Amino acid sequence: MPAKGAPILDRQAPVGEPRAAAGGVLVDGVRRAFGDVVALDGMSLRVRRHEVVAVVGPSGCGKSTLLELVCGLQRPDSGRVEGEPAVLMPQRDLLLPWSSALDNAALPLRLRGVGRTEARERARPLFAQLGLEGFEGARPHELSGGMRQRVAFLRTLLSGKPLLALDEPFASLDALTRAQMQEWLAGALAREPRSVLLVTHDVEEAVVLADRVVVMSPRPGRAVGEIEVGLPRPRKRTDPAAVALRERALELLR
Amino acid sequence: MTRRLLGPGLLALVLLGAWEAYARLGGVDEFLLPAPTRIAEALWVDRGLLWDDFVVTAGEVLLGIGVALVAGIGAAVALHFSPLVRRTAYPLLVASQTIPIVIVAPLLVVWLGYDLAPKLAIIGLICFFPVTVTALDGLRGVDPELRKLMRTLDASRWQAFRRVEAPAALPSLLSGAKIAVAVAVIGAVLAEQAGSSRGLGHLILQAIPQFETARAYAAVVVLSAFAVSLFGALALAERRLVPWANRNQGDNA
Structure with missing residues (x-):
C-alpha cells in the first residue's frame, strides 16, 4: 500500500464552497487494486448530507479500502471520489x-x-x-x-469534519456493550446529525443505525444491492420490520 | 522487595564463597586472584583513592552518555525524516560500529589530548549506536493505522512526530539508553587506559604492575556498582516516564 498519495479531498475547501454545500460523498465507478489483488471494481455509492449509509459485505470485500478512499488516504486507480472532508474512525480505538x-x-x-x-x-x-x-x-x-x-x-x-467514516466501530465489543453503543450512537446522531458512512459486517447493526444499507459483493467489491431502511427512530432490533430488512440484506449477501 | 533480592543475594553469596575458598585453598597467587575479602579490604583501605578516581570516571561516563544521547537521537530523527539520509548514511553508521575502538583510542588521545575530549569521543562512539537504532526503530514502529488516523485528522508531519511518534519511541529509546550505560563504563575505562592520568581505568592500569591486584579488583567493583545503579535509575525512569509501555502489549495482541 502506498504510504503517500495526495489527498483527493480538498480539506482546505471553505464552507459554502459549492461542492461542500451539496454535502455527503459520491463514489462513482471506482477501481482500486493492490498489485494483483483487485479490492474494488466498479464500486459506486452515494451518501447524502446528514444521511447514514451502512455498507455490509463479506470479509475482504474492500470495505476498508472504500473508507480510506473516502477519507483521502488513497486514490482510486480509476473512477471518482468526491465529497466533504471525511474523518476516519478506525476499528481499534487507537487512543494515545x-x-x-x-x-x-x-x-x-x-x-x-x-x-x-x-x-x-x-x-x-x-x-x-x-x-x-x-x-x-x-x-x-x-x-x-x-x-x-x-x-x-x-x-x-x-x-x-462533516462526514464520518466509521470502520466497524463496535466490532471489538461484547454483544451487550455493542447494543448499548449502537443505541448511544443513534441518539448522538439524532442530536447532532452528520453524514455517516458506516462499514460493518453486522447486518443487524446496519439496519438499526442506517437510512440505507448498501450490500457489497465478495472481492473485487462493488455494490450489489441497496435497501432503504425507512423505519422510524428509535428502532428496536426485534421489530418485525427490522428483522425482515435484516433477512433481505442477508439474502443479498448470499 | 526483600523476597526478590533473596535469590540473587544467595547466588552471589555462594559464588563469593566458592571464589574465597578457591583463592585461599586453591594455591592461586594472590597477585592473580585476590580473595573477595582481600578486595573488600582494598575497597575500604583505598576508599579515598577510589573515590577521587571514581568522580573523574563517573563524570566522563555521564557526559559521554549525554553526548551519545544527543548524537543518537539527532541521528535517529534525521534518519526518520529523510529517506535519502536513511539510504545513504545508515549503512555508514552501521559500519562505524566495526571501528576497532581499542586500536583507535590511542590515536584519538594523540589527536584530542589527554583531557575530557577523547574520552567523550570514545564513549560517544560506542554508545550512540544502540541509542540511534532503538530510537529509530521506535519512531518507525508506530502503528500504521495510527498514522492514517493522524492523516485524516489533518496532522502535519511535525504534529505527527510530536504527538505520536516521539512519545511512542520513548520506551525503545530508554531500552537503548540502558544498553548504552552498560557499555559506557567499558568505554570510559578503555579511554582512560589509552591515555590518562586520572580515573578508575588509569588506577587499574597502574595497580596491576604494582602488584596491587586487590585494588584493581576493587576499582572493577566500583565500576560495576556504578553501571548497575545507572541501569537501575533508567529502569526507574522507565516506570515513571512510560508506564503504558508494558501494559499495552497485552491489549493489542
Missing part, C-alpha cells in the same frame, strides 16, 4: 496511551491549533453527554472497551 481520555478526545482541536486549556474546555461537556464524566483524567488502559470506543468517537466528532 500516554494521554488522558480528555486529551485524546481533544486531540483534533489541538492539531488545529487550539490551545490546551480551550481544547479541554470544549471537549469536557461532551464527556458528560456520553456518560464519561469522572473519567476525563483516566488513561486509556483504565477504561473499559466501550468507554474507549466512546472517547474515540468523541475524537472523531471533535475533528469537526
Whole structure:
C-alpha cells in the first residue's frame, strides 16, 4: 500500500464552497487494486448530507479500502471520489496511551491549533453527554472497551469534519456493550446529525443505525444491492420490520 | 522487595564463597586472584583513592552518555525524516560500529589530548549506536493505522512526530539508553587506559604492575556498582516516564 498519495479531498475547501454545500460523498465507478489483488471494481455509492449509509459485505470485500478512499488516504486507480472532508474512525480505538481520555478526545482541536486549556474546555461537556464524566483524567488502559470506543468517537466528532467514516466501530465489543453503543450512537446522531458512512459486517447493526444499507459483493467489491431502511427512530432490533430488512440484506449477501 | 533480592543475594553469596575458598585453598597467587575479602579490604583501605578516581570516571561516563544521547537521537530523527539520509548514511553508521575502538583510542588521545575530549569521543562512539537504532526503530514502529488516523485528522508531519511518534519511541529509546550505560563504563575505562592520568581505568592500569591486584579488583567493583545503579535509575525512569509501555502489549495482541 502506498504510504503517500495526495489527498483527493480538498480539506482546505471553505464552507459554502459549492461542492461542500451539496454535502455527503459520491463514489462513482471506482477501481482500486493492490498489485494483483483487485479490492474494488466498479464500486459506486452515494451518501447524502446528514444521511447514514451502512455498507455490509463479506470479509475482504474492500470495505476498508472504500473508507480510506473516502477519507483521502488513497486514490482510486480509476473512477471518482468526491465529497466533504471525511474523518476516519478506525476499528481499534487507537487512543494515545500516554494521554488522558480528555486529551485524546481533544486531540483534533489541538492539531488545529487550539490551545490546551480551550481544547479541554470544549471537549469536557461532551464527556458528560456520553456518560464519561469522572473519567476525563483516566488513561486509556483504565477504561473499559466501550468507554474507549466512546472517547474515540468523541475524537472523531471533535475533528469537526462533516462526514464520518466509521470502520466497524463496535466490532471489538461484547454483544451487550455493542447494543448499548449502537443505541448511544443513534441518539448522538439524532442530536447532532452528520453524514455517516458506516462499514460493518453486522447486518443487524446496519439496519438499526442506517437510512440505507448498501450490500457489497465478495472481492473485487462493488455494490450489489441497496435497501432503504425507512423505519422510524428509535428502532428496536426485534421489530418485525427490522428483522425482515435484516433477512433481505442477508439474502443479498448470499 | 526483600523476597526478590533473596535469590540473587544467595547466588552471589555462594559464588563469593566458592571464589574465597578457591583463592585461599586453591594455591592461586594472590597477585592473580585476590580473595573477595582481600578486595573488600582494598575497597575500604583505598576508599579515598577510589573515590577521587571514581568522580573523574563517573563524570566522563555521564557526559559521554549525554553526548551519545544527543548524537543518537539527532541521528535517529534525521534518519526518520529523510529517506535519502536513511539510504545513504545508515549503512555508514552501521559500519562505524566495526571501528576497532581499542586500536583507535590511542590515536584519538594523540589527536584530542589527554583531557575530557577523547574520552567523550570514545564513549560517544560506542554508545550512540544502540541509542540511534532503538530510537529509530521506535519512531518507525508506530502503528500504521495510527498514522492514517493522524492523516485524516489533518496532522502535519511535525504534529505527527510530536504527538505520536516521539512519545511512542520513548520506551525503545530508554531500552537503548540502558544498553548504552552498560557499555559506557567499558568505554570510559578503555579511554582512560589509552591515555590518562586520572580515573578508575588509569588506577587499574597502574595497580596491576604494582602488584596491587586487590585494588584493581576493587576499582572493577566500583565500576560495576556504578553501571548497575545507572541501569537501575533508567529502569526507574522507565516506570515513571512510560508506564503504558508494558501494559499495552497485552491489549493489542
